Amino acid sequence: MEINNEQNSGRKMSEAEKQSVIEKLWLIYFNDTLYGKGLISESERNRMANKIHSRKPSNQSR
Numbered sequence: 001m002e003i004n005n006e007q008n009s010g011r012k013m014s015e016a017e018k019q020s021v022i023e024k025l026w027l028i029y030f031n032d033t034l035y036g037k038g039l040i041s042e043s044e045r046n047r048m049a050n051k052i053h054s055r056k057p058s059n060q061s062r
Contacts, residue, residue: 020057027052 013021031052035045 016057024052024055027055 028049031040031045031048034040035042040048
């Protein structure tokens with residue numbers, strides 16, 4: 001049975017980290033959807049993908 005990195009390191013993901021991952025997944029989904037529907041070009045999709053992947057986590061205080 002494989003143990004994931006979160007369990008292996010003994011460190012739990014904070015709510016802010018979870019939110020950041022969720023936001024990044026949505027951005028990737030929308031970027032791919034726009035490209036799939038032909039609303040943006042491949043170069044636009046690639047530029048946006050680079051921005052999404054280099055995006056810093058948002059600092060949200062709740």
